[in-house]
Amino acid sequence: MQHLIKDGQIIKDDPWQLFESTDAQGLPGNALLPVRIWTDFGHELAESSLPFGAYVCEDDDYTELLPFLANLQIIAFKFGKFADGRLFTFARLLRMQYKYEGEIRAIGDFLPDQVNFLQRCGFTAFCCRTENEMQTALSVKDHFTEQYQSDTRLAEPLFRRRTV
Amino acid sequence: MYVYDSYDQQIVDQRVAQFREQTDRFLKGELAAEEFLPLRLQNGLYIQRHAPMLRIAVPYGLISSTQLRRIAYISRKYDKGYAHFTTRQNIQLNWPALEDVPDILADLAEVQMHAIQTSGNCIRNTTTDQFAGVIADEIEDPRPWCEIIRQWSTLHPEFAFLPRKFKIAVNAATSTDRAAIRFHDIGLQLVKNETGDVGFQVFVGGGLGRTPIVGQEINAFLPQQHLLSYLEAILRVYNLKGRRDNKYKARIKILVKALGVEAFSTLVDEQWQLIKDGAETLTASEIERVKSHFVDPAYDQIQDQTEALAQLRFNHPAFDKWIQRNVESHKKTGYAAVTVSLKKPGYAPGDATAEQIDTLANLADSYSFGELRVSHQQNIILADVKQSDLFTLWNALNALGLADATVGTLNDVICCPGGDYCALANAKSIPIAEAIQVKFDDLDYLYDLGDIDLNISGCMNACGHHHIGNIGILGVDKKGEEFYQISLGGDSGIEGQVGKILGPSFKAEQVPDVLQKVIDTYVEKRQENELFIDAVHRLGLEPFKERVYATSH
Numbered sequence: 001m002q003h004l005i006k007d008g009q010i011i012k013d014d015p016w017q018l019f020e021s022t023d024a025q026g027l028p029g030n031a032l033l034p035v036r037i038w039t040d041f042g043h044e045l046a047e048s049s050l051p052f053g054a055y056v057c058e059d060d061d062y063t064e065l066l067p068f069l070a071n072l073q074i075i076a077f078k079f080g081k082f083a084d085g086r087l088f089t090f091a092r093l094l095r096m097q098y099k100y101e102g103e104i105r106a107i108g109d110f111l112p113d114q115v116n117f118l119q120r121c122g123f124t125a126f127c128c129r130t131e132n133e134m135q136t137a138l139s140v141k142d143h144f145t146e147q148y149q150s151d152t153r154l155a156e157p158l159f160r161r162r163t164v
Numbered sequence: 165m166y167v168y169d170s171y172d173q174q175i176v177d178q179r180v181a182q183f184r185e186q187t188d189r190f191l192k193g194e195l196a197a198e199e200f201l202p203l204r205l206q207n208g209l210y211i212q213r214h215a216p217m218l219r220i221a222v223p224y225g226l227i228s229s230t231q232l233r234r235i236a237y238i239s240r241k242y243d244k245g246y247a248h249f250t251t252r253q254n255i256q257l258n259w260p261a262l263e264d265v266p267d268i269l270a271d272l273a274e275v276q277m278h279a280i281q282t283s284g285n286c287i288r289n290t291t292t293d294q295f296a297g298v299i300a301d302e303i304e305d306p307r308p309w310c311e312i313i314r315q316w317s318t319l320h321p322e323f324a325f326l327p328r329k330f331k332i333a334v335n336a337a338t339s340t341d342r343a344a345i346r347f348h349d350i351g352l353q354l355v356k357n358e359t360g361d362v363g364f365q366v367f368v369g370g371g372l373g374r375t376p377i378v379g380q381e382i383n384a385f386l387p388q389q390h391l392l393s394y395l396e397a398i399l400r401v402y403n404l405k406g407r408r409d410n411k412y413k414a415r416i417k418i419l420v421k422a423l424g425v426e427a428f429s430t431l432v433d434e435q436w437q438l439i440k441d442g443a444e445t446l447t448a449s450e451i452e453r454v455k456s457h458f459v460d461p462a463y464d465q466i467q468d469q470t471e472a473l474a475q476l477r478f479n480h481p482a483f484d485k486w487i488q489r490n491v492e493s494h495k496k497t498g499y500a501a502v503t504v505s506l507k508k509p510g511y512a513p514g515d516a517t518a519e520q521i522d523t524l525a526n527l528a529d530s531y532s533f534g535e536l537r538v539s540h541q542q543n544i545i546l547a548d549v550k551q552s553d554l555f556t557l558w559n560a561l562n563a564l565g566l567a568d569a570t571v572g573t574l575n576d577v578i579c580c581p582g583g584d585y586c587a588l589a590n591a592k593s594i595p596i597a598e599a600i601q602v603k604f605d606d607l608d609y610l611y612d613l614g615d616i617d618l619n620i621s622g623c624m625n626a627c628g629h630h631h632i633g634n635i636g637i638l639g640v641d642k643k644g645e646e647f648y649q650i651s652l653g654g655d656s657g658i659e660g661q662v663g664k665i666l667g668p669s670f671k672a673e674q675v676p677d678v679l680q681k682v683i684d685t686y687v688e689k690r691q692e693n694e695l696f697i698d699a700v701h702r703l704g705l706e707p708f709k710e711r712v713y714a715t716s717h
C-alpha cells in the first residue's frame with residue numbers, strides 16, 4: 001500500500017515501482033531504475049517503448065542521468081537519512097540548471113515536516129512512509145504562505161515582491 | 165534597528181504555529197524523538213542535562229528595551245528568573261518546560277523575536293561588531309547587511325539540513341575585528357575598492373572546535389549586489405560536498421582544507437555563474453529599504469564633555485577606572501558607548517537576573533535611545549550615551565552591581581555554560597572562571613596587566629572560544645576526571661591566530677596558580693607598554709612553560 005501525494009493530491013493507483021536490482025534483464029515498464037542501470041544501458045532504455053524512471057540516492061551521481069532527462073518522466077530521490085540535505089540541492093539543480101520538468105518524487109526516509117521545503121526545491125510528489133505521515137504531510141505542506149527567498153516555485157524573492 | 169513589516173511578522177508567526185503543531189505531535193507520541201530532534205533544534209530547543217534549553221536569537225546582537233523586558237518577563241514566567249547571554253550574541257533560557265516552548269515563542273513573536281535557526285545544522289544567527297554603527301572606524305554600518313543575510317537565510321528551503329552548523333560574521337571596522345570573522349564558516353569584511361564602491365572581501369573555512377582554522381580569502385572584492393547569490397553558491401557547494409560521515413569533520417573548514425582553497429573557489433564560481441545576476445541579485449531599493457532602518461538616532465548637537473568628565477574622574481577614582489575600561493569613544497561628539505560587564509565572581513559569566521535585565525532596559529530607555537547590544541564577550545552595550553549622562557549612569561549601574569570596571573581585563577572572562585549545564589561538556593567551566601576571578605580581583609593589579617582575553621570552554625566544541633583567547637582554557641576528560649588544558653597566544657582580531665597549547669593539562673584546583681605563574685612571567689619579561697598578547701608572541705611559549713612546569717623546589 002503506497003501513501004503517495006502528487007501535485008497536492010492523494011494518488012491511489014500509481015504504477016511506478018522501485019526496481020532495486022542492477023540486473024538489467026527483462027526490465028518491467030514503470031520501473032524506477034537505479035542510476036547505475038541508466039549509466040550502463042541508458043541509450044537502450046531511451047529507445048524502449050516501455051516507460052522507465054530513475055531513482056537516486058544521496059551518494060549517487062545524479063548527473064549521470066543528464067543525457068536522458070527527456071526520456072525520464074519521473075526521477076525519484078530516495079532518502080537514506082532524513083537529515084542528509086543533499087537531495088534538496090540535487091532537485092534544485094535539476095530544475096534550475098538542467099531545466100528538468102518531469103516529476104521529482106521523494107521516497108524513503110523523509111519527514112512530512114520536510115515536505116514544505118522539498119516542494120520549494122522542486123519536488124512534486126511524496127511517497128510517505130505511513131498513512132499517518134501522508135495525512136500530516138498534506139496538512140503541513142503549505143504551512144508557510146510567505147517566504148524570503150526565490151525558489152523553484154516562486155521566481156522572485158520577497159524583496160522584489162514586497163509592497164510597503 | 166530593523167522593524168518587522170507584515171511580511172516579516174507573518175513568517176515568524178507561522179513558524180510559531182508550525183512548532184506548536186510539531187510539539188503537539190511529539191507529545192502525543194506521533195513523532196519519534198530522533199525525528200523531533202532536528203525540528204526542535206532548528207528552533208533553538210536543546211534537551212540538556214537538567215532540562216530543555218531554549219536559545220533565542222538576537223540578530224547580530226541588537227535588542228530593544230521592549231524586547232529585553234519581554235525576555236525578563238519570560239524568564240520569570242517560564243524559567244527561574246534569569247537569562248544567559250551567549251558568546252554568539254544570543255540569549256539562553258536554561259530551564260523552560262518543553263510544553264511551554266510554543267507559548268514562549270508566541271510571546272517572543274509579539275515583540276518581533278524568535279528562536280529560528282539558533283541551533284541545528286543550518287545557517288545560524290549572523291554576528292557582527294558590538295559597536296557597529298557608532299564607531300568612527302567603519303567602512304559603513306554592517307547591520308543592514310546582517311539583516312539582509314538574516315532574511316535570506318531564514319527558513320531557506322535548501323540549507324536546513326547541512327552537514328553541520330554554519331555561521332556567518334560581518335566586520336566593517338578597518339583596524340580591528342571584534343566579530344572574529346576569520347573564525348567563521350564565512351567571514352565578510354566590508355571593503356571599498358579603488359573607485360569607492362563598497363563590497364565584501366570574503367573569507368571561508370574558518371572555525372574553532374576540534375580543528376581550529378583561520379579562514380582563507382576566496383574573493384577579494386565581491387560587489388555588494390551579488391552578496392546573496394555568492395553566499396548561496398558557497399552553501400550549495402558545501403551542502404553537496406561537505407562530509408557527512410563524521411560530525412567532527414563536517415564543517416566547511418574541513419572541506420576547504422581537503423580541496424584546497426583554489427579548487428574550492430573554482431567550484432563556488434561554477435555554481436555562482438549559474439545564479440549570478442539572477443533573482444537574488446540585490447536591488448538598490450532593497451538595500452536602501454533595509455538601511456533606512458539603521459539611520460542614526462536623533463543625536464543632540466553637543467560638544468565632548470572632556471573637562472567636566474576630567475573633574476568627575478579626578479574626584480571619583482572608581483568612575484575614572486570605569487571610563488578607562490568600559491567606555492568606548494563614539495563617532496558623534498558628546499556621546500560614548502558603554503559596556504556593562506556581566507562578569508561577577510559568584511555568577512556565571514553572561515548571566516543576568518530578570519531584575520537586572522529590566523533595569524538595563526530602563527537604563528537603555530533613559531540613556532541610549534531604547535536600544536542595547538549583546539557582545540560576544542557576553543557583556544551588554546549601551547551604544548549611544550551622552551557623555552554628560554555617564555556619571556549618572558555609572559551610579560545607577562553601581563547600585564545594580566553592574567559597574568565593574570573590568571572590561572577587557574583578565575577578569576572579563578568568556579566562558580561557556582560547561583559541565584554545570586551542558587550535556588556535551590567534559591568538564592565544568594563556570595567554577596574555573598570564578599576561581600580565577602576571585603584570585604585576580606585586585607583592580608589596580610588587573611589594570612596594570614592591561615588587556616588580556618581569557619576564554620574558557622568545557623569541551624572541544626569551543627563555545628567559549630578558548631582557541632582565540634590570549635589565554636585559553638579547555639576542559640578535558642582524563643579517565644573520568646576533569647582536567648584543563650591551557651593555551652597561550654590566541655587572537656580573535658585582525659591577526660587571527662589560534663593559541664598554542666602550553667603542555668600537559670591541570671586539575672581544576674591548580675588552574676588559578678598556573679595562571680598566576682603565566683602572568684608573573686609576563687610581568688617580569690614584558691617591555692614597556694607591551695600587551696600580554698604581544699609579549700607571548702615575542703617570547704614564544706618557552707619562558708611560560710619553564711615557569712609553569714618547573715618542579716617545585
Ligand code: SF4
Binds near residue numbers: 582586588
Ligand atoms: S564548549 Fe562544550 S561544554 Fe561548553 S557549551 Fe559548548 S558544547 Fe557545552
